[in-house]
Amino acid sequence: MQPLPGFRDLYPGDFARRNYLTSRWRETARRYGFVEFDGPTLEPTDLYRKKNSGGEILGQLYEFTDKGERDVSLRPEVTPTLARMIAARHRDFPKPLRWFNVGTCFRYERQQRGRLREFLQFNCDLVGDASPAADAEVVALLIDLLRSFGLTEQDFAIRLSDRSAWQSFMSGHGVPQEKAGEFLQIVDRMEKMPEEKTAALLAPFGVALATVKDFIEKAEIPALEPLLSDLEARGLRSFVRPDLGVVRGLAYYTGVVFEAFALHGGLRAIAGGGRYDRLLSDLSDGQADLPAVGFGMGDAVLLELLGECPSAKAREEAALKADAAVQLYLVIASEEHRAEALGLAQLLRESGWRVAYPLAEEKVGKQFGTAESSGATHAIVVGSEWPTLKVKRLADRHEESVPKDSILAWLANTRS
Amino acid sequence: MQPLPGFRDLYPGDFARRNYLTSRWRETARRYGFVEFDGPTLEPTDLYRKKNSGGEILGQLYEFTDKGERDVSLRPEVTPTLARMIAARHRDFPKPLRWFNVGTCFRYERQQRGRLREFLQFNCDLVGDASPAADAEVVALLIDLLRSFGLTEQDFAIRLSDRSAWQSFMSGHGVPQEKAGEFLQIVDRMEKMPEEKTAALLAPFGVALATVKDFIEKAEIPALEPLLSDLEARGLRSFVRPDLGVVRGLAYYTGVVFEAFALHGGLRAIAGGGRYDRLLSDLSDGQADLPAVGFGMGDAVLLELLGECPSAKAREEAALKADAAVQLYLVIASEEHRAEALGLAQLLRESGWRVAYPLAEEKVGKQFGTAESSGATHAIVVGSEWPTLKVKRLADRHEESVPKDSILAWLANTRS
Numbered sequence: 078m079q080p081l082p083g084f085r086d087l088y089p090g091d092f093a094r095r096n097y098l099t100s101r102w103r104e105t106a107r108r109y110g111f112v113e114f115d116g117p118t119l120e121p122t123d124l125y126r127k128k129n130s131g132g133e134i135l136g137q138l139y140e141f142t143d144k145g146e147r148d149v150s151l152r153p154e155v156t157p158t159l160a161r162m163i164a165a166r167h168r169d170f171p172k173p174l175r176w177f178n179v180g181t182c183f184r185y186e187r188q189q190r191g192r193l194r195e196f197l198q199f200n201c202d203l204v205g206d207a208s209p210a211a212d213a214e215v216v217a218l219l220i221d222l223l224r225s226f227g228l229t230e231q232d233f234a235i236r237l238s239d240r241s242a243w244q245s246f247m248s249g250h251g252v253p254q255e256k257a258g259e260f261l262q263i264v265d266r267m268e269k270m271p272e273e274k275t276a277a278l279l280a281p282f283g284v285a286l287a288t289v290k291d292f293i294e295k296a297e298i299p300a301l302e303p304l305l306s307d308l309e310a311r312g313l314r315s316f317v318r319p320d321l322g323v324v325r326g327l328a329y330y331t332g333v334v335f336e337a338f339a340l341h342g343g344l345r346a347i348a349g350g351g352r353y354d355r356l357l358s359d360l361s362d363g364q365a366d367l368p369a370v371g372f373g374m375g376d377a378v379l380l381e382l383l384g385e386c387p388s389a390k391a392r393e394e395a396a397l398k399a400d401a402a403v404q405l406y407l408v409i410a411s412e413e414h415r416a417e418a419l420g421l422a423q424l425l426r427e428s429g430w431r432v433a434y435p436l437a438e439e440k441v442g443k444q445f446g447t448a449e450s451s452g453a454t455h456a457i458v459v460g461s462e463w464p465t466l467k468v469k470r471l472a473d474r475h476e477e478s479v480p481k482d483s484i485l486a487w488l489a490n491t492r493s
Numbered sequence: 494m495q496p497l498p499g500f501r502d503l504y505p506g507d508f509a510r511r512n513y514l515t516s517r518w519r520e521t522a523r524r525y526g527f528v529e530f531d532g533p534t535l536e537p538t539d540l541y542r543k544k545n546s547g548g549e550i551l552g553q554l555y556e557f558t559d560k561g562e563r564d565v566s567l568r569p570e571v572t573p574t575l576a577r578m579i580a581a582r583h584r585d586f587p588k589p590l591r592w593f594n595v596g597t598c599f600r601y602e603r604q605q606r607g608r609l610r611e612f613l614q615f616n617c618d619l620v621g622d623a624s625p626a627a628d629a630e631v632v633a634l635l636i637d638l639l640r641s642f643g644l645t646e647q648d649f650a651i652r653l654s655d656r657s658a659w660q661s662f663m664s665g666h667g668v669p670q671e672k673a674g675e676f677l678q679i680v681d682r683m684e685k686m687p688e689e690k691t692a693a694l695l696a697p698f699g700v701a702l703a704t705v706k707d708f709i710e711k712a713e714i715p716a717l718e719p720l721l722s723d724l725e726a727r728g729l730r731s732f733v734r735p736d737l738g739v740v741r742g743l744a745y746y747t748g749v750v751f752e753a754f755a756l757h758g759g760l761r762a763i764a765g766g767g768r769y770d771r772l773l774s775d776l777s778d779g780q781a782d783l784p785a786v787g788f789g790m791g792d793a794v795l796l797e798l799l800g801e802c803p804s805a806k807a808r809e810e811a812a813l814k815a816d817a818a819v820q821l822y823l824v825i826a827s828e829e830h831r832a833e834a835l836g837l838a839q840l841l842r843e844s845g846w847r848v849a850y851p852l853a854e855e856k857v858g859k860q861f862g863t864a865e866s867s868g869a870t871h872a873i874v875v876g877s878e879w880p881t882l883k884v885k886r887l888a889d890r891h892e893e894s895v896p897k898d899s900i901l902a903w904l905a906n907t908r909s
Contacts, residue, residue, distance in 0.1 A: 078540060078577050081565060084533035086578050089592065092529045108842040110849035110867070112818045113508045117500035117611055118534065118597060119555070119567070124494060139535070141557030144601045149497060151535070161494050162502050171866065173852065175818075176505065181534060185560045195533055210852040221842065310832035311839040402528045402591075416726035419629075423727040426524040426637065433526035436589065436626040450587065451526070 083186070083194030089402075095197065097396055098376055099179050102199045105222040109214060111175040111201060116158035118181065122148040124157045127360065137184040151183035154373075155200050157360055163204060164361030172205030172367075175214075193377060202371030207354060212333045213307035215370050219337055219348055220316045226383055227392035233347065233382075236320040237335045239300040240351070243324060246292055250284050258328040264289065265326045293321040304333060325349055329356040333370070339382050347382060348374035401452025405488075407434035408444040410460030418459040421466075421481065428485055445469075455491075457484070499602070499610030505818075511613065513812050514792055515595050518615045521638040525630060527591040527617060532574035534597065538564040540573045543776065553600040567599035570789075571616050573776055579620060580777030588621030588783075591630075609793060618787030623770060628749045629723035631786050635753055635764055636732045642799055643808035649763060649798075652736040653751045655716040656767070659740060662708055666700050674744040680705065681742045709737040720749060741765055745772040749786070755798050763798065764790035817868025821904075823850035824860040826876030834875040837882075837897065844901055861885075871907075873900070 080086050087095060103113065122140050139151040152158060155178050163174070178200045186192050201218060203211050216235060223233050243261060252260050260282055267275040267289075276286040298319050308314045317335075325334040334351030350372025358366040383389045405425055409418045418434055425432045433451055435444055441458075448456040449471055458467040464481040479487045496502050503511060519529065538556050555567040568574060571594050579590070594616045602608050617634060619627050632651060639649050659677060668676050676698055683691040683705070692702040714735050724730045733751075741750040750767030766788025774782040799805045821841055825834045834850055841848045849867055851860055857874075864872040865887055874883040880897040886907075895903045 078537070078580075080533050080577075081535060081537060081559075081563065082561075084535060086533070086574070086581075087531040088578065088582065089528035089530050092531055095531075096529065104845075107818070107847050108845065110819045110847055112505035113512065114505050115503040115508055115511075117496050117502070119497060119500060119599070119611065121494070121497060139557075139559065141555075143497075143555065145498075147497065158502070161496075162504065164494075165502075166504065171863070175849075183535070195535065206852050208852055214852070217839070306832075307835060310835040312836065313839070402523070403526045416722075419723060419726040420728065423633070423729070429520075429524065431523050431526055433591075436622050436624055436630070447587070 081194070082188055083192070085193065085195070093397055093400065094380060094393070095376060097393055097400075098379060099197070099199075101222065101225045102177075102179055105218060105225050106177040106199075106201055108221070109175065109218045111177045111203075111218070114159070114162065114176050114178055115180055116152075116155065116162060116178075118152060119149050120152055120158060122150040124161065125150060125153065127157075134184065137186055139183045139185055152180075153182055153184045155180055155182065155198065156202075156356070159200070159202060160357050160360035160365065163357060163367065164364040167205075167365050167367065173211060174202070174204040176204065177201045197376040198373055199375075200371060200373045201350075202369055204357065204369040204371075205367045206370075207352075207368035209303035209333075210307060212304050212352060212370050213311075215350065215372060216304065216317065216333075216335060217308060217311055217313055219335075219350070219372055220313050223337060223347070226379075227389040228382070228386060229388065230315055231340065232386045232389070233316075233337055233339055235317045235335050235337050236323040237298075237301055237304070237317050237333065238319070238321050238323040239298050239333050240324070240330050241300050241332060242298050242321060250282075250288065252282050252284065256282070260284075261324045261328075262326055264322075265324045268322060296321055301333065325351055329353045329359075331355060335372070337374075339378075342382075342385055345378050345382070347378050348372050398452070402431065403433045403448075403451035403453045404431045404455075405433075406444070406448035406451055406453040406456045407432065408441060408448065408456050408458045408460075409435060409438075410441050410458050412438045414459045414461075414463050417463055421457070421459060421484075424485070425488075428488075430488070455488075497610070498604055499608070501609065501611070509813055509816065510796060510809070511792065513809055513816075514795060515613070515615075517638065517641045518593075518595055521634060521641050522593040522615075522617055524637070525591065525634045527593045527619075527634070530575070530578065530592050530594055531596055532568075532571065532578060532594075534568060535565050536568055536574060538566040540577065541566060541569065543573075550600065553602055555599045555601060568596075569598055569600045571596055571598065571614065572618075572772070575616070575618060576773050576776035576781065579773060579783065580780040583621075583781050583783065589627060590618070590620040592620065593617045613792040614789055615791075616787060616789045617766075618785055620773065620785040620787075621783045622786075623768075623784035625719035625749075626723060628720050628768060628786050629727075631766065631788060632720070632733065632749075632751060633724060633727055633729055635751075635766070635788055636729050639753060639763070642795075643805040644798070644802060645804065646731055647756065648802050648805070649732075649753055649755055651733040651751050651753050652739040653714075653717055653720070653733050653749065654735070654737050654739040655714050655749050656740070656746050657716050657748060658714050658737060666698075666704065668698050668700065672698070676700075677740045677744075678742055680738075681740045684738060712737055717749065741767055745769045745775075747771060751788070753790075755794075758801055761794055761798070763794050764788050814868070818847065819849045819864075819867035819869045820847040820871075821849075822860070822864035822867055822869040822872045823848065824857060824864065824872050824874045824876075825851060825854075826857050826874050828854045830875050830877075830879050833879055837873070837875060837900075840901070841904075844904075846904070871904075 134153045143149050181195055182198050183195050203215050247257055263278045279286055296319055301319050323336050330351040331354045332352035336346050337348040339345045352370040354368040357369055383393055407418050409415055422432050422434055456469045466479050466481055468479050469476045550569045559565050597611055598614050599611050619631050663673055679694045695702055712735055717735050739752050746767040747770045748768035752762050753764040755761045768786040770784040773785055799809055823834050823838055825831055838848050838850055872885045882895050882897055884895050885892045
């Protein structure tokens with residue numbers, strides 16, 4: 078029996094990698110004063126039908142009728158839940174809200190490499206402040222997040238754009254307001270499309286491809302200036318590139334939009350976001366009329382990227398090694414001392430050490446083998462010399478005798 | 494718009510409490526050398542239909558047909574997924590496996606206090622060792638887990654029993670093997686049932702209530718001796734009580750069974766588990782014929798209990814306070830120094846501090862108010878004295894001047 082197509086069994090090694098990812102997500106968000114929230118995995122389908130951010134998502138819902146005859150769906154994204162939660166209680170919290178979520182989402186997508194039907198998403202939203210200072214906090218958070226994995230200016234960049242520049246372009250070139258979403262989707266996809274195709278799609282708007290390319294190349298985005306000087310003050314200016322070629326597909330963005338992308342191995346997007354000052358109001362029927370800026374990222378592309386960048390890979394490997402399942406392995410050299418070994422295991426575990434020992438009698442050599450493969454840094458031998466312990470550093474087999482009563486102090490000392 | 498009945502919106506304060514819980518779960522399991530795994534939230538319904546642990550669960554499934562015409566269900570428990578994963582790859586891992594999972598599960602239960610339809614569960618399983626030494630590891634883990642919340646011998650105990658004692662009883666009293674499950678369910682519920690009702694249910698088995706009560710009171714469980722001496726060696730003997738009145742409802746247990754329960758405010762069960770040496774083989778059609786012992790616990794009863802025990806409550810509150818959203822609040826005393834404040838925020842965050850500052854110009858008094866309500870321990874004033882900072886400890890308003898270049902060292906010093 079297999080998991081469903083598009084779903085994953087996470088064995089301990091896979092989970093440790095995911096945990097490395099989510100720990101960095103959480104840690105970085107918290108350095109920026111963000112707090113975590115979560116909502117239900119299953120929601121009334123109406124929450125997604127009501128206002129939806131892109132037509133595609135509705136067709137990919139895991140939707141069904143529950144035993145109480147309710148039309149329900151597994152969440153395809155977390156933003157509608159966030160909007161409901163903020164609408165219900167935003168008066169209880171001082172503004173701006175800095176909220177993040179790490180959660181699984183579900184979309185019935187066509188099966189292809191890297192596309193999962195259950196995937197993990199990180200969402201960060203700063204709600205209740207419409208200023209470029211808020212935009213800068215969120216973009217800086219995204220930069221520091223990627224840096225926390227050991228990724229550098231050589232590995233990624235943030236392309237920054239602004240919907241207002243495109244709004245001016247569209248009104249200047251006679252694109253009607255109700256067609257704006259459609260027009261922007263064409264621009265969003267033009268990098269991945271043959272020029273003739275883009276030109277054909279633009280034709281009904283009466284806009285020439287050359288005009289659009291020219292506008293993008295001129296790259297004048299005055300609205301971005303305050304955001305850029307803010308990032309300059311933080312020393313993060315070099316990570317961002319103003320680029321009108323980024324528009325983001327979603328219809329609801331109103332101001333700055335941005336995309337983190339990998340600089341080698343194809344321009345894969347790692348994360349994307351922007352300002353959406355009307356969405357919360359729309360989703361909550363006006364109950365939460367709050368400006369907001371945020372971004373989302375999934376786990377799949379990022380994990381792929383970490384594997385490809387040597388410095389990031391080395392950092393991940395070091396972190397996983399430091400996080401090994403076992404730190405200390407107790408070798409029980411004579412079975413008569415099992416009770417003492419159990420007492421010692423208890424003492425060490427109560428001090429926070431990750432400890433293992435053989436559950437049954439085993440040859441000492443085999444125990445050392447287990448100790449080494451467990452990832453432990455030290456083996457502690459409990460045997461005839463009790464209450465003196467032999468402590469062996471497994472990396473270089475250096476050995477010391479340590480009285481049982483001073484083992485905690487001795488270990489605290491090696492740790493630091 | 495509301496969440497579905499039985500589902501929860503976790504606002505940041507609720508999430509922080511849940512996080513306190515899951516952190517202790519993870520930390521304690523890891524001290525025992527356990528590693529985390531996870532599986533899909535959605536599974537083929539056959540996984541649950543095949544062999545099921547209790548009749549009840551199948552009737553409570555969130556079951557539907559997906560867009561690919563597959564019969565699928567939200568997981569009501571994690572054990573069948575564990576069995577599948579172990580069956581597929583157990584040869585890749587040295588035995589015993591020490592695996593744990595923290596995951597949401599879904600059951601369409603009748604709505605009542607404390608019963609949720611989406612709930613968080615912690616599962617710990619030690620697989621591949623049939624000895625009492627393995628039972629002891631798992632029971633000790635459960636005890637240390639509850640102690641990690643500040644719960645003591647006055648707050649909880651573990652009732653220990655053994656299915657083999659009941660097997661002898663049943664064969665000695667002519668209960669046919671195929672009726673064993675039914676008989677044990679009656680015993681499992683007798684504490685909560687009027688005596689006459691239990692007596693009536695036992696009548697068809699030809700066993701008098703007095704005989705059963707007598708057997709329980711005599712409390713002779715020789716099979717538990719090795720487990721009890723193991724716990725004695727760890728100094729944990731006083732937390733457990735041999736008690737044949739515990740049998741656990743699930744049919745699949747084969748040896749020791751146990752239950753952690755609260756000692757005040759009604760004998761609520763906090764966690765339960767036992768040895769199940771045939772389940773993995775049954776669930777995997779013999780592909781993983783491995784003995785196992787484990788337990789599970791939910792978040793709801795435990796959270797309730799922590800609120801009721803003063804020492805546990807105090808520990809939780811201290812942990813939540815130490816984990817406040819913001820540690821350092823930058824007060825921008827003059828707007829001309831905003832760029833310097835941004836640079837300082839970056840420096841502090843890069844050193845791991847959780848930092849906030851006002852996104853727009855604000856009166857200094859208001860900024861101090863925000864600093865205090867944010868949970869920060871210190872306010873750092875950036876103003877006309879730059880590059881000298883004024884650092885105010887918010888608890889007692891003690892103030893010091895610190896040059897910007899030594900702020901990191903100064904803070905590291907206060908922390909320790």
